[in-house]
Amino acid sequence: MPAFAYKFILFSALPLLSTLSATLADSLLNLGETYHELGRLDEARDHVQQALELMEAQRRLPDAERTRALLDDINRKLENGFVATEGVT
Secondary structure, eight states, X not given: OOHHHHHHHHHHHHHHHHHHHHXXXXXXXXXXXXXXXXXXXXXXXXXXXXXXXXHXXXXXXXXXXXXXXXXXXXXXXXXTTOOOOTTOO
């Protein structure tokens, strides 16, 4: 296959990849928020951090700022020895 054909295929796929990446970032954030609400802060931090990295790479700055604020809140709780409420697993 000629080089221009590969370039065409790659450029055609970029919008799809961008959409999938945005969807992944949102899904990771949703998982992180859920873990945060459940008091599972280590898991929340991991998911929110991944979401933030994707949002920053996509230049979704308002979303990244809100996500960074959530990550800061999670990190603060972890630093202060937050313990989940009894009955939360």
